[in-house]
Amino acid sequence: MKRMFTAIVLTIAVCAIFAACNMAQNKATGAVTQSPTQSVTATKETTKPTLAEGSSATQPSATAPAGTQASPETERQPDQSTEQAQEDNMMLQMSIGGTPVEVAWEDNEAVEALRELCKDQALTIEMSMYGGFEQVGYIGSALPQSDVQTTTSAGDIMLYSGDQMVVFYGSNTWAYTPLGHITDKTQAELTQLLSNGNVTVTLAF
Numbered sequence: 001m002k003r004m005f006t007a008i009v010l011t012i013a014v015c016a017i018f019a020a021c022n023m024a025q026n027k028a029t030g031a032v033t034q035s036p037t038q039s040v041t042a043t044k045e046t047t048k049p050t051l052a053e054g055s056s057a058t059q060p061s062a063t064a065p066a067g068t069q070a071s072p073e074t075e076r077q078p079d080q081s082t083e084q085a086q087e088d089n090m091m092l093q094m095s096i097g098g099t100p101v102e103v104a105w106e107d108n109e110a111v112e113a114l115r116e117l118c119k120d121q122a123l124t125i126e127m128s129m130y131g132g133f134e135q136v137g138y139i140g141s142a143l144p145q146s147d148v149q150t151t152t153s154a155g156d157i158m159l160y161s162g163d164q165m166v167v168f169y170g171s172n173t174w175a176y177t178p179l180g181h182i183t184d185k186t187q188a189e190l191t192q193l194l195s196n197g198n199v200t201v202t203l204a205f
Contacts, residue, residue, distance in 0.1 A: 090205060092118060094157075094182075096167070097199040102184040103157065109144035110159050110177050114203070117141060122204035125165055133170025135194050137201065139163050147175040154187035165201065169194040 092115055094103050105111050117123050117139070127137035134152075142162045151173045152158065158166045158176035165179070169190040182190065193199070 093204055095202045096193055099193060101182045103180045104183050105180040106178050108146060108177070110146065111179055113141075113143045114139075114179065118203050118205060122202055125201040125203070127165075127167065127199050127201055129195070129198060131170075131172065132195075133172055134166050134168045135199060135201075136160065136164055136166045139165055143177075145177050147177050150174065150176050150178065152176070154190045155182035155185060157181065167194060167201065 092103070092105060092111075094101050114123075123139070125137040125139060127135040130136050140163075143159055145159065145162045150156075150158070152168045152171055154169050154171075156168045157179040158168070159179050160166050160174070160176055162177075166176070167182075169187065185193065
């Protein structure tokens with residue numbers, strides 16, 4: 001009877017040990033064989049790069065695609081001072097008896113034709129006193145006319161009858177084509193320059 005009891009106790013003990021071993025094995029297996037989703041998540045979390053403090057992610061390059069060309073620079077505008085210098089160099093100069101005078105020339109066909117006459121060489125006009133208020137001389141070519149009835153003043157330069165230049169130091173009323181006006185001489189200076197005998201007018205660039 002005692003032996004039977006001892007055998008039962010040993011059997012129970014072996015069963016208990018075996019059960020404990022199975023439980024321990026099941027726990028170990030469950031810890032290793034976690035679901036695929038959890039495994040991937042864990043991998044992503046452990047491999048996610050971190051940016052250093054103060055740094056930023058790399059931005060896409062702004063380089064133009066291969067084969068394209070950069071837009072040309074804005075065309076430079078002409079220098080106004082250069083244009084003015086060129087205009088000054090092309091200004092038709094006038095002298096009376098060797099004395100240079102400044103002239104504000106008209107913008108019309110007669111003046112353009114006068115410029116053409118002086119383009120290759122200086123134009124010399126022999127003037128004669130007339131009426132006590134002007135000097136007049138033949139240009140040598142007919143210029144386009146756009147006559148208007150005008151009362152002149154000292155310093156006016158007019159085209160008369162299409163082929164004669166008139167320079168005034170007094171006043172007269174007639175139909176003339178205006179050519180320009182002397183701007184740097186007073187009436188007294190013009191009278192002194194033009195009323196003391198015939199003069200020669202020279203036009204040149």
